[in-house]
Amino acid sequence: DAKTTQPNSMESNEEEPVHLPCNHSTISGTDYIHWYRQLPSQGPEYVIHGLTSNVNNRMASLAIAEDRKSSTLILHRATLRDAAVYYCILRGEASGTYKYIFGTGTRLKVLA
Amino acid sequence: DAEITQSPRHKITETGRQVTLACHQTWNHNNMFWYRQDLGHGLRLIHYSYGVQDTNKGEVSDGYSVSRSNTEDLPLTLESAASSQTSVYFCASSEHSNYGYTFGSGTRLTVV
Numbered sequence: 001d002a003k004t005t006q007p008n009s010m011e012s013n014e015e016e017p018v019h020l021p022c023n024h025s026t027i028s029g030t031d032y033i034h035w036y037r038q039l040p041s042q043g044p045e046y047v048i049h050g051l052t053s054n055v056n057n058r059m060a061s062l063a064i065a066e067d068r069k070s071s072t073l074i075l076h077r078a079t080l081r082d083a084a085v086y087y088c089i090l091r092g093e094a095s096g097t098y099k100y101i102f103g104t105g106t107r108l109k110v111l112a
Numbered sequence: 113d114a115e116i117t118q119s120p121r122h123k124i125t126e127t128g129r130q131v132t133l134a135c136h137q138t139w140n141h142n143n144m145f146w147y148r149q150d151l152g153h154g155l156r157l158i159h160y161s162y163g164v165q166d167t168n169k170g171e172v173s174d175g176y177s178v179s180r181s182n183t184e185d186l187p188l189t190l191e192s193a194a195s196s197q198t199s200v201y202f203c204a205s206s207e208h209s210n211y212g213y214t215f216g217s218g219t220r221l222t223v224v
């Protein structure tokens with residue numbers, strides 16, 4: 001299973017944009033990039049996913065490098081409720097498998 | 113509304129006892145997964161199923177078993193509970209496609 005590398009922790013000020021990086025240099029051509037977040041005492045929550053093009057939804061944006069070896073989750077205006085652990089995960093499609101392997105993620109602290 | 117529910121939310125059991133954690137989803141998803149989460153390890157995959165009568169081992173399956181007799185349920189059984197199995201357990205389900213996972217709220221299991 002392809003691996004991802006994320007910083008252990010990041011800090012942001014409230015109402016400022018946050019860029020959460022993820023490296024996945026061994027990504028295969030058919031791996032999708034998924035992001036989840038986990039709020040304290042809750043299960044992980046789906047945020048966004050993409051393959052090659054940048055993606056936007058109501059929660060965040062996903063910027064994918066042209067060579068797909070890295071990606072960045074962008075929270076446009078961080079709020080205190082965005083304080084969570086953010087996981088970047090590769091999901092392989094070629095073999096028909098749908099299981100995720102989670103890393104340790106990035107713990108985001110939002111400062112008031 | 114469709115949902116995924118785990119029960120119980122909290123359980124304390126004794127070493128050596130058999131314990132079953134329930135996971136029930138009304139999304140009609142084919143794919144279901146069990147993870148455990150421990151400090152310093154993130155989420156680790158225990159078992160997963162791609163449909164009725166299908167079960168597969170994940171990265172930390174020793175001491176656990178699952179069965180899938182219908183679409184809605186994937187119970188996780190600890191055959192003989194050990195203190196090392198004290199953890200928070202999360203169940204998840206997903207569509208048979210590139211959709212994201214929906215996670216339950218978790219079961220906190222303590223083995224004494």
